[in-house]
Amino acid sequence: MNDYKAIMIGGSAGSFQVVSRIIAALPANYPLPILMCLHRLKHIRSGFVEALSIKSNLPIIEPHDKEPLKPGRIYLAPANYHMYIELGNRFSLSTEDVVNHSRPSIDLSFFSASYNFKKKLVGIILSGANKDGALGLKSVTDNGGLTIVQDPKECQVPTMTTASMNATKVDYVFSTKQIIDFLLKLA
Amino acid sequence: MVDNIGIVDTRNIISAVTESYGIDMSDYTFTILKRRLVNAINTLGSHSADDFTDKIRRKAISADDFLYVMALEVTEFFRDPSLWRELRDRYIPEICRTADSRIWMPSATSGDELFSLAIIIAEAGLQGKLKIDVNCPSDKHVELIRHGGSYDQKKIEVSEANYTRYAGKTQFASYYTLNDNRASMKPALLSDVTLEKQADILNANPGKRYKMIVYRNKLLQFNIPLYEKVIRKLVENLEIGGYLIIGNMETLEYSETSKKLQVVNANEKIYKKRVD
Numbered sequence: 004m005n006d007y008k009a010i011m012i013g014g015s016a017g018s019f020q021v022v023s024r025i026i027a028a029l030p031a032n033y034p035l036p037i038l039m040c041l042h043r044l045k046h047i048r049s050g051f052v053e054a055l056s057i058k059s060n061l062p063i064i065e066p067h068d069k070e071p072l073k074p075g076r077i078y079l080a081p082a083n084y085h086m087y088i089e090l091g092n093r094f095s096l097s098t099e100d101v102v103n104h105s106r107p108s109i110d111l112s113f114f115s116a117s118y119n120f121k122k123k124l125v126g127i128i129l130s131g132a133n134k135d136g137a138l139g140l141k142s143v144t145d146n147g148g149l150t151i152v153q154d155p156k157e158c159q160v161p162t163m164t165t166a167s168m169n170a171t172k173v174d175y176v177f178s179t180k181q182i183i184d185f186l187l188k189l190a
Numbered sequence: 191m192v193d194n195i196g197i198v199d200t201r202n203i204i205s206a207v208t209e210s211y212g213i214d215m216s217d218y219t220f221t222i223l224k225r226r227l228v229n230a231i232n233t234l235g236s237h238s239a240d241d242f243t244d245k246i247r248r249k250a251i252s253a254d255d256f257l258y259v260m261a262l263e264v265t266e267f268f269r270d271p272s273l274w275r276e277l278r279d280r281y282i283p284e285i286c287r288t289a290d291s292r293i294w295m296p297s298a299t300s301g302d303e304l305f306s307l308a309i310i311i312a313e314a315g316l317q318g319k320l321k322i323d324v325n326c327p328s329d330k331h332v333e334l335i336r337h338g339g340s341y342d343q344k345k346i347e348v349s350e351a352n353y354t355r356y357a358g359k360t361q362f363a364s365y366y367t368l369n370d371n372r373a374s375m376k377p378a379l380l381s382d383v384t385l386e387k388q389a390d391i392l393n394a395n396p397g398k399r400y401k402m403i404v405y406r407n408k409l410l411q412f413n414i415p416l417y418e419k420v421i422r423k424l425v426e427n428l429e430i431g432g433y434l435i436i437g438n439m440e441t442l443e444y445s446e447t448s449k450k451l452q453v454v455n456a457n458e459k460i461y462k463k464r465v466d
Contacts, residue, residue, distance in 0.1 A: 045348075046271070046355065048438065067441040068410050069417070081439050083269070087221040095219045096439050098265050098407045106265075115221045 007149070007189055008123040009072070009088075010035055011116045013109035013139060015042035015131030017159025019054075021179050022129065026077060027058035028183040033190055037061070037077040038088070040112035042105050042131065045083040052079055066094040080107035087115035103135035109163075113139025122147030125189070127182060129153045131163025141171035151175045151182060192231045192238060199239035200224055206246040211253040213390060217416035222262065230259045257328040257389055261299035262411055267306050267349035269406075270438055271356035273458040278310040281433055281460070282320075285401040291320040294400040294427060296391050297408050298324045299331055301339040301375070302349070305365070307404060308379040313359045317382060323396055325388035332385045338366070338374035346373045391420055399429040406459075407437035414444050422447045425463060434461045 014022060018041060026037070043051055055077075056063045064070075065081040072078070072092040080086035084096040085107050095115075102108035109128075113136065117124055126143035128136045130153060143150050150173040155161035157178050167173060177185065195203075200223065204215050215223060227242075234251055236242035245251045268274050285291045298304045304324055311317055326332045334340065341349075346366070353362040366373040388394045403424050409417050424434055425447050434451060436459045442448035451461040 046352065048270075065439070067439050067443070068437075069414060069441065069444055084439055087219075089220055095221055096410055097222050097225075097262070098269075098410065098437070099222070099225065099262065100265055111225075118221075 006123055007035060007125050008120050009038055009116065010125045010127065010186065010189070011038040011040070011113060011143075012127045012129065013040050013113060013131070013136040013163070014129035015105075015109075015133065015135065015160070015163055017130030017132075021153060021182075023055065023058055024179050025183055025186065026055060026061065026063070029059075029061055029186065030190070031060040032075070033061055034074050035189060036072055036074050038072075038080075038086075038112065038116060039077065040080040040086060040107050040109045040136075042107075042109070042135070043082055045106060048082050051082070055079065066096075068094065068096040070094045080112060082107075085111045087111065088119045089115070090119055092119070103133055105133070105135050109136035110139040114142050117142040117146040117148055120146075120148065122149075124148035125151065127151045127153075128164055128167045130158035130160050132160040133162060134166040136163050137166035137170040140167045140173065144171040144173075149174050151177055151185065153182065154178050192228055192236070195224060195228055195231070195239045199243075200227060202243045203227055203239065203246065206243045207256070210246050210249050211256065211389075213253070213257075217413045218411055219413060222411055226260050226262065230256065233259045253389070254328045254330055258330040261327050261331065262408070263300040263302075265300070265302070266345060266352060267302045267362075268352035268356045268358075269302070269306075270458070271352050273435070273438070273460075274306055274310050274356045276455060276458055276460070277307070277435075278314050281402065282311060282314050282316060285433070286314075286316050286319040288401065291401045292398055293320060293322045293402045293404065294396060294398075295322060295324045295404045296388070296394060296424070297405065298326050298335060298385075300341075301331075301335040302345075303404060303406060304335060304383065305339065305375045305379060308383065309358070309365055311382065312379065320382060320401075322383045323398070323400075324383055324385050325391070325394055326385060327387070327389050329387050332387050336377065336380070336385055338377050341366075341373045341375075343371055343373075391423055394423065396427055398427065400427055400432055401429055402433045402435070403428055404435050406435060407440065409436060409440050418445050418447065421445045425450050428463045430463050430466060432463050434463070435459060436461075
């Protein structure tokens with residue numbers, strides 16, 4: 004249980020409240036880095052971190068290209084860039100074309116994180132209105148990591164979680180409270 | 191269709207590219223390089239990484255075709271509208287106060303940044319007051335940009351919205367013509383521009399000191415050792431007091447050479463050269 008090196012969360016429409024609840028529940032000394040790839044407006048560069056930070060005990064950062072990944076921080080994929088995790092635990096960013104109508108793309112973030120962390124990654128997919136993230140979560144499974152989706156019955160928009168469950172056999176289907184309890188047990 | 195390649199495939203291709211084309215990609219950011227290679231394999235009609243490697247070794251794929259499909263696009267005109275406003279209202283007029291001012295754009299691919307720059311210069315009424323030297327990674331890029339580029343409807347829609355946010359002085363549509371649902375920018379915008387192929391920025395030797403270098407979202411492609419070499423090349427070619435502009439989520443924090451620069455606009459990532 005304590006072998007995990009990182010947690011990656013993907014979400015889109017309807018995920019903001021869920022993410023806010025999750026990060027508000029994590030203590031200031033939470034040891035694992037949380038990597039978040041959330042669909043957002045491409046042209047609005049500021050405000051999202053500030054909104055999420057209101058209830059967070061942990062620093063929330065939009066990583067710059069080549070920034071080293073550090074424990075005890077929450078990283079948010081910046082607007083209009085894809086966010087990758089490179090071998091050696093540094094972020095890289097890319098302006099490549101949109102994937103699944105999205106930049107940042109959840110699939111691309113999950114592909115690189117699962118390749119880097121292999122079985123030491125926990126991947127979580129939350130509420131969302133398209134299928135971005137489904138193949139990404141499958142890559143977490145394929146690399147031996149642990150997968151969680153928010154219970155579609157609880158999601159404001161269940162398209163993303165349902166697509167993820169169709170793409171791979173997920174380990175857990177959790178309510179927001181169960182996701183929080185699980186993450187707290189990892190600490 | 192190839193979906194993915196591994197480390198061994200990637201290394202084999204890098205080695206073949208070095209042998210056949212003399213281009214060293216061993217210090218490129220792995221994830222981006224891997225994705226670009228997968229794109230190149232599929233676009234250039236190979237059925238596997240081995241087939242692609244073999245074609246490169248036999249030079250069945252030209253260096254120009256390879257570099258054309260490998261190029262990382264910027265993906266929209268007037269990306270980060272607030273930067274272009276700053277350039278139009280402050281920095282471009284400032285550098286035009288000196289005669290013979292030159293701007294260097296060392297790696298133009300799709301042409302979005304170049305045409306954005308050309309438009310703001312035109313809108314500032316400064317056409318003919320400076321020169322822009324542009325390098326492209328392949329001859330195909332040079333020809334494409336020389337003729338105004340070729341952009342799909344989606345890109346034009348995003349760019350129209352960016353142009354509105356930038357507060358342009360006219361309609362974005364006045365800068366392009368449509369043909370078969372693809373847009374080409376008006377080549378007259380490039381009246382101050384010299385286009386030249388240069389596949390590797392480290393081999394570029396423009397022999398000039400520039401008032402401004404625009405190199406946005408290109409450092410993303412490089413690992414730190416190569417990133418440092420590229421930054422050194424950029425700074426060497428910048429006048430003292432000249433400006434270097436990089437992407438808004440890029441940083442010079444990991445570069446020793448960046449000590450020669452000072453930040454003048456942190457949000458838009460505009461740096462000024464302090465010393466040689």
